[in-house]
Amino acid sequence: MTELATAIADWRDDIFAALRAAEIRQVGYVPDAGHSRLLELCNADPAIRMVSLTTEEEGIGLAAGAWLGGQRAALLMQSSGVGNCINLLSLAKSCRFPMTMLVTMRGEWGEFNPWQVPMGTKTQAALELMDVLVYRVERAEEAGETVTAALDIAFNGGLVSAVLLAQRLIGAKRWVK
Amino acid sequence: MSGLATGPAKGNDPRLDRRAAMRALLDGRGDMLLVTGLGSTTYDAAAAGDDERNFYLWGAMGAAAMVGLGLAIARPDRRVLVVTGDGEMLMGLGALATVGVQRPPNLAIVVFDNGRYAETGMQPSHTDSGVSLCGVARSCGIDAVYDIAEETALTELAARLRQFDRTIFARIAIHTDEPPRVLPIRDGVLLKTRFRRALGAE
Numbered sequence: 620m621t622e623l624a625t626a627i628a629d630w631r632d633d634i635f636a637a638l639r640a641a642e643i644r645q646v647g648y649v650p651d652a653g654h655s656r657l658l659e660l661c662n663a664d665p666a667i668r669m670v671s672l673t674t675e676e677e678g679i680g681l682a683a684g685a686w687l688g689g690q691r692a693a694l695l696m697q698s699s700g701v702g703n704c705i706n707l708l709s710l711a712k713s714c715r716f717p718m719t720m721l722v723t724m725r726g727e728w729g730e731f732n733p734w735q736v737p738m739g740t741k742t743q744a745a746l747e748l749m750d751v752l753v754y755r756v757e758r759a760e761e762a763g764e765t766v767t768a769a770l771d772i773a774f775n776g777g778l779v780s781a782v783l784l785a786q787r788l789i790g791a792k793r794w795v796k
Numbered sequence: 797m798s799g800l801a802t803g804p805a806k807g808n809d810p811r812l813d814r815r816a817a818m819r820a821l822l823d824g825r826g827d828m829l830l831v832t833g834l835g836s837t838t839y840d841a842a843a844a845g846d847d848e849r850n851f852y853l854w855g856a857m858g859a860a861a862m863v864g865l866g867l868a869i870a871r872p873d874r875r876v877l878v879v880t881g882d883g884e885m886l887m888g889l890g891a892l893a894t895v896g897v898q899r900p901p902n903l904a905i906v907v908f909d910n911g912r913y914a915e916t917g918m919q920p921s922h923t924d925s926g927v928s929l930c931g932v933a934r935s936c937g938i939d940a941v942y943d944i945a946e947e948t949a950l951t952e953l954a955a956r957l958r959q960f961d962r963t964i965f966a967r968i969a970i971h972t973d974e975p976p977r978v979l980p981i982r983d984g985v986l987l988k989t990r991f992r993r994a995l996g997a998e
Binding site for chain 2: 644645668670671672673674676677678679680681682683684685686687688689690692706707709710713714715716777
């Protein structure tokens with residue numbers, strides 16, 4: 620990355636700033652291409668403990684444990700991983716554990732892989748079935764404030780919030796034959 | 797047969813009594829924090845004596861080790877003990893890989909292994925067919941692994957839990973009996989809030 624490119628803050632930097640401002644200390648994640656820049660930023664921050672997960676549902680337990688110990692956790696995943704979390708969201712709801720999920724969307728705008736579509740088109744509905752508060756970001760300039768709002772409502776209210784980062788925002792994955 | 801962890805005689809069965817094993821692990825626990833898994837280990841902890849530093853999972857099957865991991869990372873000044881069953885651990889086997897990568901020095905995961913789903917009618921679990929949780933833990937990079945099948949080893953593990961400084965995994969072979977249930981608080985918000993208060997986080 621050139622110096623010029625790093626000097627221009629983009630929406631991923633805005634999300635990172637929101638996580639920092641909210642004093643997020645643990646980030647559980649299953650990597651996604653759409654999160655790669657944010658993962659780099661979090662990795663480089665000694666105040667944030669990065670926990671790579673084998674499946675997204677592990678993150679719900681991690682975030683609950685973090686809160687029991689007085690720390691705040693955020694979870695990074697792709698939309699396909701939301702389905703893996705559904706039963707474990709019972710833990711958050713039963714105990715009112717706060718956490719925020721940042722979800723990069725697949726299976727929508729310009730999707731190449733039809734196998735991503737079934738979960739991608741039901742991601743929001745699945746989260747809302749479990750009473751997760753869902754916000755959606757389509758435009759880069761809204762990313763930072765939306766994540767801040769999602770973190771605020773979760774950690775002030777003992778609630779689970781999710782921010783869906785639209786595929787249109789991230790850019791549809793380009794496949795080369 | 798009598799002693800610390802054997803409880804009532806079980807013929808020639810050398811395995812340990814789960815209630816006595818839990819008492820041994822928690823006796824003189826100091827400021828150690830406890831997370832128990834869905835099912836019988838929660839009743840075992842309640843039978844040993846309720847404590848505001850106990851967090852009982854009444855659901856979230858497969859998540860006990862991960863709750864322990866998040867807590868251990870958040871509170872490096874405290875030792876964290878997770879006690880769960882073989883069925884619960886099998887459901888979240890990936891968590892052992894995640895713990896093996898993080899290896900917090902203040903986390904110990906202990907599995908009470910009776911090879912059964914006790915809660916649902918004693919159906920056999922994978923460990924009954926030879927799946928080795930200790931083998932999985934070792935393969936995941938946890939090197940302090942203890943396979944406990946008798947009282948002396950249990951006593952040594954209990955002593956180790958008072959002063960460990962690296963991630964521990966232990967499997968304790970227990971009887972397949974089902975002692976009378978001792979039910980602790982089920983209100984998740986109350987369990988969470990009293991735990992956080994005990995830690996000064998609330």
